[in-house]
Amino acid sequence: MATFPFELTATDGAARTGVLKTPRGDIRTPAFMPVGTAGTVKALTVDQVAQTGADILLGNTYHLMLRPTAERVKRLGGLHRFMRWDKPILTDSGGFQVMSLSGISKVTEEAVTFASHLDGSKHVLTPERSMEIQADLLGSDIVMQLDECVAWPAEEARARQGMELSARWGARSKAAFGERESQALFGIQQGSTFENLRRESSKRLTETGFDGYAIGGLAVGEGHEAMCEVLDYAPAMLPVDRPRYLMGVGKPIDLVEAVARGVDMFDCVLPTRSGRHGQAWTWSGPLNMKNARFAEDDTPLDETSACPASSGYSKAYLHHLIRSEEILGQVLLSWHNIAFFQALTAAMRAAIAEGRFEAFRRDFKAGLQ
Numbered sequence: 001m002a003t004f005p006f007e008l009t010a011t012d013g014a015a016r017t018g019v020l021k022t023p024r025g026d027i028r029t030p031a032f033m034p035v036g037t038a039g040t041v042k043a044l045t046v047d048q049v050a051q052t053g054a055d056i057l058l059g060n061t062y063h064l065m066l067r068p069t070a071e072r073v074k075r076l077g078g079l080h081r082f083m084r085w086d087k088p089i090l091t092d093s094g095g096f097q098v099m100s101l102s103g104i105s106k107v108t109e110e111a112v113t114f115a116s117h118l119d120g121s122k123h124v125l126t127p128e129r130s131m132e133i134q135a136d137l138l139g140s141d142i143v144m145q146l147d148e149c150v151a152w153p154a155e156e157a158r159a160r161q162g163m164e165l166s167a168r169w170g171a172r173s174k175a176a177f178g179e180r181e182s183q184a185l186f187g188i189q190q191g192s193t194f195e196n197l198r199r200e201s202s203k204r205l206t207e208t209g210f211d212g213y214a215i216g217g218l219a220v221g222e223g224h225e226a227m228c229e230v231l232d233y234a235p236a237m238l239p240v241d242r243p244r245y246l247m248g249v250g251k252p253i254d255l256v257e258a259v260a261r262g263v264d265m266f267d268c269v270l271p272t273r274s275g276r277h278g279q280a281w282t283w284s285g286p287l288n289m290k291n292a293r294f295a296e297d298d299t300p301l302d303e304t305s306a307c308p309a310s311s312g313y314s315k316a317y318l319h320h321l322i323r324s325e326e327i328l329g330q331v332l333l334s335w336h337n338i339a340f341f342q343a344l345t346a347a348m349r350a351a352i353a354e355g356r357f358e359a360f361r362r363d364f365k366a367g368l369q
């Protein structure tokens with residue numbers, strides 16, 4: 001029995017919609033988790049994020065353990081109180097950032113040792129320490145096992161090495177996490193683009209037993225088509241009665257295609273990163289608000305949206321703010337983008353529930369410019 005009940009309410013082909021029930025509130029799936037890297041979704045207040053319809057946020061173990069430190073967050077009442085967010089929080093394990101951001105890192109059977117990208121200070125992250133930081137110090141609701149994310153492209157031997165280490169670290173994470181009533185632990189499937197490795201990873205993770213399962217090692221440079229080829233088989237290898245979480249994804253088309261293949265949860269920095277750089281995501285694709293064609297466009301980004309940033313400001317005004325490098329432009333576009341991603345997942349939930357997901361998928365792709 002999983003710590004958090006996961007109820008599938010409808011399926012349409014491989015696409016699924018349901019509810020993951022947590023003590024801090026229900027998470028409606030498919031779900032998109034805005035990324036609150038350092039205890040904040042960049043440029044937005046938690047009230048703005050909540051208004052978009054987000055049920056859950058992601059916090060970053062690596063960044064928070066370095067600054068302000070997980071121990072300080074604990075002393076200040078835990079991450080929920082610290083950032084004033086009372087809904088669920090999922091924290092990543094810190095492993096991916098160690099590999100991608102650390103100037104120096106060394107992986108052994110016992111741990112990953114790394115140098116901080118902030119000041120070069122040395123740190124050691126074991127599966128046990130990752131569990132302590134996430135569950136006990138930050139107080140996250142959904143904790144991720146420590147894993148090794150192998151960069152793409154990878155030879156099969158290297159991908160196997162990372163998959164097997166991740167499986168062993170998953171078992172150690174589970175042992176350290178123990179049995180908890182109000183927190184859940186997710187395992188992470190690895191194996192790069194090799195179907196046999198993904199199958200073996202899934203078998204070993206299922207034997208260990210987790211409350212949910214993530215698909216890791218994608219969105220690391222392999223491209224949309226290669227990602228979809230892996231998703232043709234990877235989600236179905238995981239238990240049907242547990243949430244499936246595709247880590248670090250992605251663009252709207254990535255979300256739609258992943259849901260079509262049985263994925264339930266996503267996270268990505270794209271909405272706010274795009275917003276800070278003047279890009280707005282819409283039903284017809286991304287718009288570069290720096291473009292001169294918007295200089296006198298008096299229409300909003302989405303007049304049907306309940307988000308004030310989407311429906312309450314003209315493209316001309318947003319163009320002016322971005323071209324003038326005004327902070328408000330970054331705030332409004334980030335807010336709009338998060339709202340759009342939430343509207344997209346809400347639309348997919350409705351389409352699955354009504355048995356018209358394939359038509360939704362077809363129309364969505366046809367509408368992209």
